[in-house]
Amino acid sequence: MNNIIILLLLIPLLTGVLLIFLRNRISAQRWLSILSLLAVGVIAAIIIQRVLNEGTMTLNLGGWEPPYGIVLVADMFAMLLVFTTVIVGICCLLYGFRTIGEERERYYFYTFIQFLLVGVMGSFLTGDLFNLFVFFEVMLLSSYVLIALGGKKVQLRESIKYVLVNIVSSMMFLIAIAYLYGMLGTLNFAHMAIRVSEAGQDGLLTTVAIFLMLVFSLKAALLMYFWLPGSYGAPPMAIAALFAALLTKVGIYSIFRVFSVVFPHQPEITHQLLAWLGILTMIIGAIGAVAHWSLRKILAYNVVVAVGFMIAGFAVFTTTAIAGSVFYLIHDMFVKALLFLLGGVMIGLTGTDKLREMSGMIRNHASLGWMFFIAALALAGVPPLSGFIGKLLVLQGAIGEGFYIIAAVGLITSLMVLYSVIKIFINGFWGENQLTVEDEKMSTKGTLLPSAILTVIVIGMGLGAEFVNVYIMEAAEVINNPSLYIDAVMPNGE
Amino acid sequence: MEILMSILIGVLVTAGTYLVMSRSLLRIILGTAVIGHGALLLLLTTAGLKEGAPPITNIEALSYADPLPQALILTAIVINFATTGFFLVLAYRAYKELGTDDMDKLRGIDDE
Numbered sequence: 001m002n003n004i005i006i007l008l009l010l011i012p013l014l015t016g017v018l019l020i021f022l023r024n025r026i027s028a029q030r031w032l033s034i035l036s037l038l039a040v041g042v043i044a045a046i047i048i049q050r051v052l053n054e055g056t057m058t059l060n061l062g063g064w065e066p067p068y069g070i071v072l073v074a075d076m077f078a079m080l081l082v083f084t085t086v087i088v089g090i091c092c093l094l095y096g097f098r099t100i101g102e103e104r105e106r107y108y109f110y111t112f113i114q115f116l117l118v119g120v121m122g123s124f125l126t127g128d129l130f131n132l133f134v135f136f137e138v139m140l141l142s143s144y145v146l147i148a149l150g151g152k153k154v155q156l157r158e159s160i161k162y163v164l165v166n167i168v169s170s171m172m173f174l175i176a177i178a179y180l181y182g183m184l185g186t187l188n189f190a191h192m193a194i195r196v197s198e199a200g201q202d203g204l205l206t207t208v209a210i211f212l213m214l215v216f217s218l219k220a221a222l223l224m225y226f227w228l229p230g231s232y233g234a235p236p237m238a239i240a241a242l243f244a245a246l247l248t249k250v251g252i253y254s255i256f257r258v259f260s261v262v263f264p265h266q267p268e269i270t271h272q273l274l275a276w277l278g279i280l281t282m283i284i285g286a287i288g289a290v291a292h293w294s295l296r297k298i299l300a301y302n303v304v305v306a307v308g309f310m311i312a313g314f315a316v317f318t319t320t321a322i323a324g325s326v327f328y329l330i331h332d333m334f335v336k337a338l339l340f341l342l343g344g345v346m347i348g349l350t351g352t353d354k355l356r357e358m359s360g361m362i363r364n365h366a367s368l369g370w371m372f373f374i375a376a377l378a379l380a381g382v383p384p385l386s387g388f389i390g391k392l393l394v395l396q397g398a399i400g401e402g403f404y405i406i407a408a409v410g411l412i413t414s415l416m417v418l419y420s421v422i423k424i425f426i427n428g429f430w431g432e433n434q435l436t437v438e439d440e441k442m443s444t445k446g447t448l449l450p451s452a453i454l455t456v457i458v459i460g461m462g463l464g465a466e467f468v469n470v471y472i473m474e475a476a477e478v479i480n481n482p483s484l485y486i487d488a489v490m491p492n493g494e
Numbered sequence: 495m496e497i498l499m500s501i502l503i504g505v506l507v508t509a510g511t512y513l514v515m516s517r518s519l520l521r522i523i524l525g526t527a528v529i530g531h532g533a534l535l536l537l538l539t540t541a542g543l544k545e546g547a548p549p550i551t552n553i554e555a556l557s558y559a560d561p562l563p564q565a566l567i568l569t570a571i572v573i574n575f576a577t578t579g580f581f582l583v584l585a586y587r588a589y590k591e592l593g594t595d596d597m598d599k600l601r602g603i604d605d606e
Contacts, residue, residue: 130566137573144580148587156588157600160519163581167526168514170577174533174570181563182540 005059005074007043008082009122011036016114026105030097033110034090037117041086048079052474056488058127066127066490067191073127073489077326077475081124081253084330087457088245088337089117091450095341096238098446099348104149104236112149116142116242123250127489129180129187132254133173136219140166143247146239147231158234165227169218176212183208190489192262193482201265209263209270213255220251221307223277225285229300237344240296244303245337249329252310256325259314261482267317275315279409281308286413289420295343295353295428298420302339302379305417306332312406313394321397323476328390330472331378331461335387338375338454339421342368345448346428351441355424360433367448369429371455376425378458380418386461389469499539506532519585519595523578530574534567 015036022028051057056075060066093113100109119139126132144166148159181187183205184195196205214224221228228248232240259270285304292298310332313325345368347353349361362369378385381392391414398406461468478484506528513525546557589595 130569134569134573137577141576141580144577144584148584151587151591153591156584156591159584160588160600163577163584164514164522164526167577167581168529170573171526171529171533174530175536177566178533178537178540181537181566182542 002057002059002074004043004047005057005072005125006061008040008047008125009072009118011040011043012114012121013118016111016118019111019114020108023106023108026102029105029110030093033093033114036114037086037090037093040117040121041083041090044079044083044086047074048076048083048471051076051079052471056478056484058489067186067188070131071127071188071489072125073189073485074125075475075478075485075488076471077256077478078124078253080326080330080471080475081249081333082121084333085117085120085124085246088333088454089113089242091337091341091454092238092242092245094450094453095241095344095447096236099344099442100236100238107149109146109149112142112145113242116146116246120246120250124253127189129177129189129192129258133170133177136173136250137170139247139250140170143243147235147243149239150236152234155234158231162227162231165218169215172211172218173215176208176215179208179211188489189257189261190486193486194490196262197265201263205263206266206269209259210273212258213270213274216251216254216258217277218251219248220255220311221248221281221304222251222255222311223281223284223308225281225304225307228304229288229297232300232303233294233296237340237347241337241340241344244299244340245333248303248307249333252307252329255311256314256479260322260479261485264317264482271315271317274311275403275406278308278310278312278315279406281305282312282409282413283308286416286420290416293355295347295355295424297353298355298424299336299339299343302417302420303336305413306336309391309394309410309413312403312410313390313397316394316397316401316403316406318397318401319476319480320393320400322479323472324390324393324395324397326390326475326479327393327468327472328387331386331390331458334454334457334461335375335378338371338451338458339379341447341451341454342372342375343424345444345451346372346424348442348447349440349444350435355427358428359431360429361435362429363433364435364437365444367452368444369425371448371451372421372425372429374455375458376418376421378462379421380414382418384462386458386465388462389465495543496539499535499543503532503536503539506535517597519589519597519600522597523581523585526581527574527578530570530578534570534574537563537567537570 019029059072061070119135122135144163148155184192186192218224282305285301288301289298310325310329313321350358378387381387395407510525510529513521541563546559547553547555549558549561
């Protein structure tokens with residue numbers, strides 16, 4: 001009965017193909033893409049309940065037992081991320097209906113959204129390093145198309161850089177896979193973990209592990225974030241929101257998975273390095289967020305800060321800190337999508353992303369203003385919103401383990417993040433209203449619905465933390481205790 | 495044989511890196527393709543060159559070659575082909591739209 005897992009990938013994949021043939025029937029495209037995601041969401045919820053009751057589920061594709069075949073692994077961590085991905089996807093689609101424009105809709109916008117989600121969810125579910133590479137490429141190719149779709153000058157220019165950075169990092173991924181296969185003779189996560197722990201993680205393996213870390217850091221924008229602000233600033237906000245919420249998270253997920261299951265044996269090297277990368281990323285991202293006066297740039301640098309925070313939390317490598325990191329990861333997917341969508345409405349109304357040219361929007365758009373305020377507080381981790389618990393757990397873990405510098409940098413950058421988003425709030429919503437309803441570049445009709453859904457989730461995750469925590473703890477347990485993962489994939493050992 | 499292959503891989507990756515660092519967009523794309531070939535050859539080499547008969551059950555032999563690297567390389571070639579193709583089209587479109595293929599001129603300005 002574990003075949004249900006494959007539906008998570010099959011439904012969006014087939015829907016994407018089907019949508020190609022419905023090119024000129026836009027309302028059919030809209031309905032189908034929403035229905036597909038709703039179906040995936042329901043299935044993901046069913047699987048999450050089953051995983052909670054019965055433990056990790058695996059699916060050996062084609063009936064080939066691991067390590068010979070390809071295996072899909074639905075553990076709680078992966079499934080929570082899949083579920084979050086679907087909800088964020090639905091919200092971005094709803095926003096896209098109103099804002100993306102007929103031209104893009106006709107040129108396969110909805111198809112590539114479906115393919116992008118296949119790539120993202122596949123990366124979460126796969127139990128095999130090479131398969132991870134393939135799903136990465138599915139995701140990246142769709143993102144190349146989405147970022148360039150529309151063909152405006154800025155999009156073309158930024159997409160060249162984005163594509164180049166990602167192709168080079170994919171090649172490095174392939175090189176790392178080649179070395180690992182040469183040394184271990186397998187690419188299945190669980191099988192690699194067994195072999196690494198049997199043979200011991202020597203210097204050579206640790207070097208390859210760090211090479212792999214480099215690859216994932218490029219994708220996750222961990223320290224190597226240089227491509228992110230430019231390329232997330234180019235596409236329309238519906239697409240930028242999807243990217244900000246999902247793409248870097250796939251890199252973070254890969255770091256979590258690989259450095260907890262396969263290479264956990266030399267934390268004094270690998271995890272120490274991750275901790276410093278995380279600290280530097282937080283500092284640099286926070287400086288960028290404070291320095292800029294463009295709405296898009298501030299939001300993009302906020303993505304970078306969050307990446308640093310989650311990786312630093314993971315690098316502490318205690319139960320509490322990892323649980324905090326997982327909580328924060330899921331919170332961040334929701335809140336980043338929310339902020340980008342609200343920012344998209346603000347840019348859409350004023351026609352500019354320069355903060356100095358906005359003001360007084362609260363007069364005509366009170367709900368927009370309040371939702372932005374809530375999102376800003378949640379981002380900074382003000383209780384009782386969703387960011388608070390994740391931050392609290394990470395800081396508790398860091399202080400308990402004597403990582404005072406992570407705690408200090410985490411707190412200081414939280415303040416800087418709060419300053420940067422409140423700067424948007426003050427400039428955008430306070431002061432004299434210069435924008436009459438007639439001057440607005442677009443109507444807010446329908447564009448606030450997805451933001452409202454996400455706001456409710458962000459508040460609900462904070463207030464209902466007790467309920468959410470059951471799932472988060474289960475997810476953190478799998479990361480803490482990789483033998484659970486290994487036993488689920490290969491119950492009979494090697 | 496492994497040593498020869500290692501030298502070849504080194505040359506390919508070096509040449510590719512040199513090309514990626516140049517200013518012309520077309521050379522950059524060629525550079526990524528060359529690095530890609532280096533990576534694929536590396537996969538072939540690290541997995542072990544020519545160790546035995548083809549892994550088919552009715553061939554009697556002491557040892558069989560590992561079929562997995564070939565499968566991986568085939569997949570990776572297809573992906574490289576797709577990305578290179580996409581990159582070329584993107585570069586052509588960008589050249590027509592922006593009027594240059596010089597990376598120094600593609601830096602961009604804030605107001606557009």
